Amino acid sequence: MKAVCLLSGGLDSATCLAWARRQGFDVYALSFDYGQRHRIELDAATRLAEAMGAATHRVAKIDLRVFGHSALTDDIAVPKGRNEAAMSVDIPITYVPARNTIFLSFALAWAEVLEAGAIVIGVNALDYSGYPDCRPEFIEAFQKMANLATKTGVEGLALRIHTPLIHLSKADIVRLGTELGVPFGLTHSCYDPDATGRPCGQCDSCLLRAKGFAEAGVIDPAA
Numbered sequence: 063m064k065a066v067c068l069l070s071g072g073l074d075s076a077t078c079l080a081w082a083r084r085q086g087f088d089v090y091a092l093s094f095d096y097g098q099r100h101r102i103e104l105d106a107a108t109r110l111a112e113a114m115g116a117a118t119h120r121v122a123k124i125d126l127r128v129f130g131h132s133a134l135t136d137d138i139a140v141p142k143g144r145n146e147a148a149m150s151v152d153i154p155i156t157y158v159p160a161r162n163t164i165f166l167s168f169a170l171a172w173a174e175v176l177e178a179g180a181i182v183i184g185v186n187a188l189d190y191s192g193y194p195d196c197r198p199e200f201i202e203a204f205q206k207m208a209n210l211a212t213k214t215g216v217e218g219l220a221l222r223i224h225t226p227l228i229h230l231s232k233a234d235i236v237r238l239g240t241e242l243g244v245p246f247g248l249t250h251s252c253y254d255p256d257a258t259g260r261p262c263g264q265c266d267s268c269l270l271r272a273k274g275f276a277e278a279g280v281i282d283p284a285a
């Protein structure tokens with residue numbers, strides 16, 4: 063069985079890739095060069111796909127800077143040093159408008175070409191991310207739409223969207239990744255690394271990652 067697995071190069075998507083392999087899927091890893099602030103996560107994705115036995119890895123080039131309006135795709139500063147209360151108040155400025163809808167649409171197109179019955183995405187509804195396109199109801203709606211949208215769907219190949227992390231805390235994800243043998247040292251989570259690729263340690267993504275590793279009692283080899 064084939065699965066298209068969205069792979070950002072971060073901890074969550076790497077754990078999803080390992081989960082999909084453990085489920086017995088042949089994994090077709092998909093990353094996006096979407097105009098993000100840095101390419102370090104794409105290098106991480108390439109290394110992870112290779113190290114973790116993906117059947118193949120493609121990078122789709124799309125430019126979300128054409129709309130901007132996110133700290134990840136526009137000239138807007140990445141928030142630093144926020145506590146959990148501040149992170150959970152609003153949808154953060156690092157939210158990229160409609161990103162998961164766009165990414166899943168690309169994954170759907172590839173799944174149809176591959177005749178794959180599964181897409182795996184590392185969305186997570188906990189840990190203060192506050193992203194509307196990480197909620198279970200969004201994923202359910204997209205799956206329903208996907209099965210109406212494609213030739214393969216109409217012909218009876220049902221597509222399922224798997225979200226193995228959706229109800230897990232960051233610590234749970236670290237525990238699952240540890241159990242699955244994810245090479246954490248190859249993953250990259252920081253929104254705003256320095257020129258050499260070192261994580262800033264202060265953005266929401268760095269802080270949540272550090273908290274997850276600390277709570278799981280695991281040393282982060284990438285920190």
Ligand code: ZN
Nearest residue numbers: 252262265268
């Ligand atoms: Zn950071």
